[in-house]
Amino acid sequence: MFNGASNLAEGVDKTFVFIFIIAFIFIIGLTVFMIYTLVKYSRKKNQKAKQFRGSVKLEILWTVIPLVLVILMFYYGWVGFAPMRQVPDDAMRITAIGRMWEWEFDYGDGKLSSELVLPVNKPVRLDLVSEDVNHSLFIPAFRVKEDVVPGYDNYLWFTPYYIGDYEILCTEYCGLLHSSMVSKTKVVEEDKFEEWLANLEARGDIPDPPGLVLLKETGCLACHSDDGSRLVGPSFKGIYGMERIVVSDGEERTITIDDDYLRSSIIEPDRDLVKGYNKGLMQSYRKELNDDEIDQIIEYLSTFTPEGN
Amino acid sequence: MVNTSQENYLEYRGRFKGLMGWLTSTDHKRIGLMYMYAIMFFFIIAALLGLLMRIEKIAPGQTIMDAQTYNGVFTIHGIIMIFIIVIPGLAAVFGNFFLPIMIGAKDVAFPKLNLLSWYIYIAGAIMGILSQFIGGGAPDTGWTFYVPYSAESGTNVMFALLAAFVLGFSSILTGLNFIVTIHRLRAPGMTWFKMPLFPWSLYATAWIQVLATPIIGITLLMVIAERTLNIGFFDPALGGDPLLFQHLFWIYSHPAVYVMILPAMGVVTEIFPTFSQKPVFGYGAIAISSLAIALVGYFVWGHHMFTTGISYWSRWFFSFLTFIVAVPSAIKVFNWISTMYGGSIDLKPPLLYAISFIFLFMIGGFTGLTLGALATNVQTHDTTFVVAHFHYIIFGGMGFAFFAGIHYWFPKIYGRMYSNRLAYIAWGILFVGFNLLYFPLFVIGIQGMPRRYFDYLPQFQTGHVISSIGAFILVAGLVVMFYNLIYYRRKGEIASANPWKGVTLEWQIPSPPPLENFEEIPVIKDKPYTFDNKEEKASTGN
Amino acid sequence: MNTSTAHTDHYDPESSKIGMWLFLFTEMFLFGGLFLVYAVFRNKYSADFHHGAHELNAFIGTFNTVVLLISSMTVAMSITAIQKKNRKLAVNMIIITIVLALVFMLNKYFEWSYKFEYKLYPGSPVMMNLPQGEILFYGLYFMMTGLHALHVLIGIVLLVVNIFKIRSGKVHHERFSLLENSGLYWHLVDLIWIFLFPLLYLVT
Numbered sequence A: 001m002f003n004g005a006s007n008l009a010e011g012v013d014k015t016f017v018f019i020f021i022i023a024f025i026f027i028i029g030l031t032v033f034m035i036y037t038l039v040k041y042s043r044k045k046n047q048k049a050k051q052f053r054g055s056v057k058l059e060i061l062w063t064v065i066p067l068v069l070v071i072l073m074f075y076y077g078w079v080g081f082a083p084m085r086q087v088p089d090d091a092m093r094i095t096a097i098g099r100m101w102e103w104e105f106d107y108g109d110g111k112l113s114s115e116l117v118l119p120v121n122k123p124v125r126l127d128l129v130s131e132d133v134n135h136s137l138f139i140p141a142f143r144v145k146e147d148v149v150p151g152y153d154n155y156l157w158f159t160p161y162y163i164g165d166y167e168i169l170c171t172e173y174c175g176l177l178h179s180s181m182v183s184k185t186k187v188v189e190e191d192k193f194e195e196w197l198a199n200l201e202a203r204g205d206i207p208d209p210p211g212l213v214l215l216k217e218t219g220c221l222a223c224h225s226d227d228g229s230r231l232v233g234p235s236f237k238g239i240y241g242m243e244r245i246v247v248s249d250g251e252e253r254t255i256t257i258d259d260d261y262l263r264s265s266i267i268e269p270d271r272d273l274v275k276g277y278n279k280g281l282m283q284s285y286r287k288e289l290n291d292d293e294i295d296q297i298i299e300y301l302s303t304f305t306p307e308g309n
Numbered sequence B: 001m002v003n004t005s006q007e008n009y010l011e012y013r014g015r016f017k018g019l020m021g022w023l024t025s026t027d028h029k030r031i032g033l034m035y036m037y038a039i040m041f042f043f044i045i046a047a048l049l050g051l052l053m054r055i056e057k058i059a060p061g062q063t064i065m066d067a068q069t070y071n072g073v074f075t076i077h078g079i080i081m082i083f084i085i086v087i088p089g090l091a092a093v094f095g096n097f098f099l100p101i102m103i104g105a106k107d108v109a110f111p112k113l114n115l116l117s118w119y120i121y122i123a124g125a126i127m128g129i130l131s132q133f134i135g136g137g138a139p140d141t142g143w144t145f146y147v148p149y150s151a152e153s154g155t156n157v158m159f160a161l162l163a164a165f166v167l168g169f170s171s172i173l174t175g176l177n178f179i180v181t182i183h184r185l186r187a188p189g190m191t192w193f194k195m196p197l198f199p200w201s202l203y204a205t206a207w208i209q210v211l212a213t214p215i216i217g218i219t220l221l222m223v224i225a226e227r228t229l230n231i232g233f234f235d236p237a238l239g240g241d242p243l244l245f246q247h248l249f250w251i252y253s254h255p256a257v258y259v260m261i262l263p264a265m266g267v268v269t270e271i272f273p274t275f276s277q278k279p280v281f282g283y284g285a286i287a288i289s290s291l292a293i294a295l296v297g298y299f300v301w302g303h304h305m306f307t308t309g310i311s312y313w314s315r316w317f318f319s320f321l322t323f324i325v326a327v328p329s330a331i332k333v334f335n336w337i338s339t340m341y342g343g344s345i346d347l348k349p350p351l352l353y354a355i356s357f358i359f360l361f362m363i364g365g366f367t368g369l370t371l372g373a374l375a376t377n378v379q380t381h382d383t384t385f386v387v388a389h390f391h392y393i394i395f396g397g398m399g400f401a402f403f404a405g406i407h408y409w410f411p412k413i414y415g416r417m418y419s420n421r422l423a424y425i426a427w428g429i430l431f432v433g434f435n436l437l438y439f440p441l442f443v444i445g446i447q448g449m450p451r452r453y454f455d456y457l458p459q460f461q462t463g464h465v466i467s468s469i470g471a472f473i474l475v476a477g478l479v480v481m482f483y484n485l486i487y488y489r490r491k492g493e494i495a496s497a498n499p500w501k502g503v504t505l506e507w508q509i510p511s512p513p514p515l516e517n518f519e520e521i522p523v524i525k526d527k528p529y530t531f532d533n534k535e536e537k538a539s540t541g542n
Numbered sequence C: 001m002n003t004s005t006a007h008t009d010h011y012d013p014e015s016s017k018i019g020m021w022l023f024l025f026t027e028m029f030l031f032g033g034l035f036l037v038y039a040v041f042r043n044k045y046s047a048d049f050h051h052g053a054h055e056l057n058a059f060i061g062t063f064n065t066v067v068l069l070i071s072s073m074t075v076a077m078s079i080t081a082i083q084k085k086n087r088k089l090a091v092n093m094i095i096i097t098i099v100l101a102l103v104f105m106l107n108k109y110f111e112w113s114y115k116f117e118y119k120l121y122p123g124s125p126v127m128m129n130l131p132q133g134e135i136l137f138y139g140l141y142f143m144m145t146g147l148h149a150l151h152v153l154i155g156i157v158l159l160v161v162n163i164f165k166i167r168s169g170k171v172h173h174e175r176f177s178l179l180e181n182s183g184l185y186w187h188l189v190d191l192i193w194i195f196l197f198p199l200l201y202l203v204t
Ligand code: HEA
Pocket: A026, A065, A066, A069, A070, B144, B257, B258, B260, B261, B303, B304, B305, B322, B323, B325, B326, B329, B330, B331, B333, B361, B362, B363, B364, B365, B366, B367, B368, B369, B371, B372, B373, B377, B380, B381, B382, B386, B389, B390, B393, B394, B397, B398
């Protein structure tokens, strides 16, 4: 029964079972008792009610019994939880980065992966970093979940027991695509893991152009694709020099996309709305990006000509 | 004591006629009903939004709305349900209507302030609704307004924050009014421990309203300052602290859940003795446990933040106190059930709803304990398990208590009877629909279905489909119930002053009550809930 | 016994007083939230808070404290005056209170505009470039004193209402709850300042 996919599962599942058994006994027991009372003392059979007002003995009894039971529940919950904060020293360390709306796992040395690949039976510690708003990293099969809060260092750890694929979900509401902020854990044999890690291209070696780095870090790519597919906003594919129908102050006009337009789209997205998109979806990045950074983004986007890429 | 010399409050014509007569009335009974109509109106809007969410979730991916709309819908659903409906809820409706009558007063202590609270309430509610339509689009932060997202979202969060602030103000004023009323206006002879238990629960509630609401007020103002002035209390980029917001938010919002449930407990506490014709069991225990809940409820807010990375020992502490606060609820449940034991029980619709309240509240409560245990919270936090927990406890608890209360006091309020047959039918549909709707959410929650998810993984579909079907059944039940109440409000049989043979003061005056409630202020001699003094003396020997 | 007329407006000074006290509690909790935030950040950035407090003009602060303390006294005197049926004195005392309140506001105005001149206001580029602790300190400074100033304004309005009610005879020696409660409110405004002043200007 308690063969969960990680070392932490047993403690959690035992607590579930313990609380549910007590809950079941009380809910069923009290409901049956109520129904029995309703039938037995129904007015049809029982014209006269007994007039009594209470009993100190009973009050004490049903204060003490629940008190004992809840303290037991608390105790089980605590015991199941305690190991979650005691990371073994030999745990492998990976940084999990959450940003609107994707996960990224940093294995050190510039090796980044969008999936979490882990060796089986090895303790692993994830250091949780947020680049924008609150997220929460949840792997249901392993019974782990911790919030990823900007400005805070949080962590979680576990030892995966079985080879297989497991879902990673984001459980702290983080805006539009919160429900798509999913990824996978792949638990594999140790040698396969080494192989995979060795083959993982270190992104640090061939640096992305600074504009692309910014696009990724700021989360633009969550809404804008580079392959022509429509996500929340229009795709960046072939955007530079393209003609656009935009709505400004309720009036439609056609413009050609140039540096100035790109800049104003980033600083004041709602001023010239691309036709077919709603106001308010894209927020202003005036606070997040300084002028230099915006220039770098524009420089990068200017390589997206209709002929090229 | 029954007098017929006065016009009843429904027919009374003062300076203004018709609608204006209501809108300018400082009569606590009319104000109570005005709250009820407003709440019903907003309930139907918010409930239909809930239904839309269920339709959206009938299949993975987009079905009837896009992700942005979905996020807006659950936000406004939550805001309306929490701030506009259940927080004022029972206290404003039944509290206003029956608190003065049950303690033998002619009105609340500050009738004008009472009317003002209603207007502030309406203003706040309208702002909440308007936030959907003006500016950058419907707010999409969830009812919890967590920063940094709420400080950054391009949508119209400002208006929603202001709405919650204004509603909080109205809530404070109502609480203040009730505290003073209970202190000053109890009828002669009604000592604290001769007061019925519904006023007791309102008293505990009112203290929470007065002491906790300002904290959320200032917190919301800080978020507003954050958005407009870039002040940065909560923005890590400026040195602020996003978790500080969560602490401040829950310092209010956890006690607020007891603002919702305590009056509901008070209502059912009135119903059990009446339909068993028997004094309430453990009067003192019930009264004191209300205060205990209110008191300890202040120190458990951290159980909403177990996974945020707060320290090991704060988790320990908050979890422990969360369990302690469950005990007074348990005491109440046992006392209610014992009140029926040995009685002469008449299973009329109000009692049926009150019993379902106990059943659903137990499920909601025990799943609350599951959430409160540290190990299981890790698995269930921010999943549909939480969603199911609070729908069971809010809708199943507070909602069913409201239904129980309205069926109980309907003849008093309108002077007419509804159809019992329809009431039973509505209850049956409602009960089945309710459990179908929310129970599956427990199951998929444990399996890992997060909340606030527009889209979901295919393995959760069965649960979602059952849940959506349940939603439609529930709606059918509600329609029958509303029809029954609305139609028979005017067309039902004339009800007598005391159709259920209740013993609290509201049953000693005509139905509907006269304008001034009592021709002469009653003098209280007996203990509360005295059904048969002789019998009681004989059986207990005192 | 009055029947079938509108509810008589029954007058119970005790009730009004309890009600007012409760309301003042809520006000204290409102500021209490800000004090809590202050405590948290002060703990985290004590050096920056130290520096921020240094920059504020303790002289204006002290002066304003004295002004408010005197005004608290004059408002109390006006209540005593009305109890002794001296309507004229009561009105005069209120007027003095209002004048003192205006002096307070004027000082506040100078203090703030001095900061604005240096482009120091929430969200300004100057402020954004300060060390983090100072951003928060000034954020709290503006928020707390701003909210307090709003309370002063409300207090002034209440006092003006009282003048009219005394003149028209609605508030008199047997029925002075309104004045008494406005006085309580004014003491609260004073009290909160007494907390704000050391926290922002003195504690270093
Ligand atoms: C009316 C509202 C209401 C009430 C009364 C409660 C009551 C309780 N709640 Fe709930 N809760 C909410 C409304 C409410 N809650 C809401 C709205 C949220 C979600 C907020 C959000 O994030 O959006 C929430 C979330 C919530 C969480 C956080 C979940 C998370 O996000 O991780 C937790 C965790 O501890 C919790 C616990 C409890 C407990 C222990 C009780 C207890 O008071 C319950 C006590 C009752 C019983 C125990 C049952 C009756 C007793 C018996 C049958 C007798 C036998 C008993 C024993 C043997 C013990 N609740």
